[in-house]
Amino acid sequence: MSARGLIVAAHKSGAGKTTVTLALLAALRRRGLAVQAAKAGPDYIDPAFHGAATGRASVNLDSWAMGPGLLDGLVRAAITDSDILVIEGVMGLFDGVGGEPGRTGATADLASRFDLPVVLVIDVSGQSQSAAALLRGFASHDPQVRIAGVILNRVGSERHHRLVASAIEAVQIPVLGVLQRNETIILPERHLGLVQAGEHGDLETRLDALAEMAERHLDLDTILNLAVPPSATIVKTTTALPPPGARVALAQDAAFTFVYPHLVQGWRAQGAEIVPFSPLADEGPGETCDACWLPGGYPELHAGALAKAENFKTSLATFAETRPVHGECGGYMVLGEGLVDAQGRRHAMTGLLGHATSFADRKLHLGYRQARLLSDCVLGKQGDTIRGHEFHYARVTETGNDVPLADIADGEGNPLGTAGQRRGNVTGTFFHAIAAA
Structure with missing residues (x-):
């Protein structure tokens, strides 16, 4: 039907x-x-x-x-x-x-x-x-x-x-x-x-x-x-992004909730298995997984609990030694050295990347983003352009010394500089990837 x-x-x-x-x-x-x-x-x-x-x-x-x-x-x-x-x-x-x-x-x-x-x-x-x-x-x-x-x-x-x-x-x-x-x-x-x-x-x-x-x-x-049946010019169906791995450990709980349904559905359609885990429950990514994805959400509301989740942090660090870990927006904040909550308290995060973020001194970042990847990663190959979106109030307070992940521009193509970081198998950025350009 x-x-x-x-x-x-x-x-x-x-x-x-x-x-x-x-x-x-x-x-x-x-x-x-x-x-x-x-x-x-x-x-x-x-x-x-x-x-x-x-x-x-x-x-x-x-x-x-x-x-x-x-x-x-x-x-x-x-x-x-x-x-x-x-x-x-x-x-x-x-x-x-x-x-x-x-x-x-x-x-x-x-x-x-x-x-x-x-x-x-x-x-x-x-x-x-x-x-x-x-x-x-x-x-x-x-x-x-x-x-x-x-x-x-x-x-x-x-x-x-x-x-x-x-x-x-x-x-x-x-x-x-x-x-x-x-x-x-x-x-x-x-x-x-x-x-x-x-x-x-x-x-x-x-x-x-x-x-x-x-x-x-x-x-x-x-x-x-x-209501009428939708109609459109018939074009070849495409997928949004390739799956980051064959078995993807996906953080899912009250702190990690923002993952696009079309991405997960597309990964499954391409043969990937999605294995959820909960950092708030102090769980790490499954050992049988070959990639880990930390989506956005509200880590600033759960920073204290995440800071105390030692098994999660240790397991993620071990995982990242041999397999890719990617975080976007809230996930990116958790990959950094520290996160300052709305009350001004700093909480130690995973430290897999060298930046730190703050939710205490808020500034709205909102809009479409075009990201040209500076090296191969789970999002695509070097030189690929990924289209996505940024919407957050947190800001980077310490940049660290990691390699930038991408050159980015806004929705109209105006350059915004570099964004995100990469260290070994770990990548992260504030923008949410939606699809390859």
């Missing part, structure tokens, strides 16, 4: 598209549908909520970092054995980086490539009839992007609803739902976004409430009827 699909997007960040998406996913699953979710862009946190709402692993779709072959393959896999594919957008519908058309990272790229209808969520707080002008502009901005319906969020009163809805009638785009201001359904946040799905003891209750909200306030039948 091949699913039909649609995109839930918004006119800006913070308009409520994640809440609407989760409500829609949970409500459609209640109807007995096999619901597959996806997230536009390089977000780790929202897909975990998608998975909780649908019972299926979500997937990232990033038009800037992923080539057409990879995107097409991921979408084809997503619609297999599903009834409907719901893609949650990123930022505003047309927000991306400058560059090649169709590869800007904007949600609109996905709508255009796969000819999927867009349900636009508009935060109408602080406006009434002006919402119609906003909608008209979005509907006419790109003829290859079809706004099939609109959901009005944060409506203040019945009168407010009437004023907005009557103005939108002239735009001839159907209103598919009206949601009142409701602080009780807001999900809590921390410095990298929403508090992760696995940390909510009441997540099932929250999702039930969202499903009930969708059933009361969204026109689910019309939304389902708007």
Whole structure:
């Protein structure tokens, strides 16, 4: 069975598209549908909520970092054995980086490539009839992007609803739902976004409430009827990155949570076995593994426990003597000499690389990254370019004396200098690898 699909997007960040998406996913699953979710862009946190709402692993779709072959393959896999594919957008519908058309990272790229209808969520707080002008502009901005319906969020009163809805009638785009201001359904946040799905003891209750909200306030039948099968120019399917080994030890616990599902799925599809282990439980990588991957997460929240995990640190050092170890973002921080937490306390990390990082004096680092590898490593061969993303508040306080891993540029190709380190079999960088260019 091949699913039909649609995109839930918004006119800006913070308009409520994640809440609407989760409500829609949970409500459609209640109807007995096999619901597959996806997230536009390089977000780790929202897909975990998608998975909780649908019972299926979500997937990232990033038009800037992923080539057409990879995107097409991921979408084809997503619609297999599903009834409907719901893609949650990123930022505003047309927000991306400058560059090649169709590869800007904007949600609109996905709508255009796969000819999927867009349900636009508009935060109408602080406006009434002006919402119609906003909608008209979005509907006419790109003829290859079809706004099939609109959901009005944060409506203040019945009168407010009437004023907005009557103005939108002239735009001839159907209103598919009206949601009142409701602080009780807001999900809590921390410095990298929403508090992760696995940390909510009441997540099932929250999702039930969202499903009930969708059933009361969204026109689910019309939304389902708007969905169409995704279409795209047929290109050869490609993979994101080669597996770092035949048996990959993958750190997975509350400190190491940010690994892209498409990477792990791709490694498995290429024959690799994934062997999880928990540094917080003082576990080391499996002796039968031939590579170790430390993904991002929140090591700054668990720095004390990681500093005391002597078996983990000793086992990892022994592993690294003969086999590759790679850390990205949070994993990179743990590979360094020390990590200063938010309270200014320094904790000893593994010391496999010579840098040190701090979360006490925060600075936002955010954006796409193009990394040209300076030597062979688990990410690729010397000279290869890897596309990825950086999003963290920590900073390097001590650079150490290790060899740089890559020359990096931003999403528009502007050079940013060198990034990451390498020492023997150990490599690390703040950027998250998404796919080979």
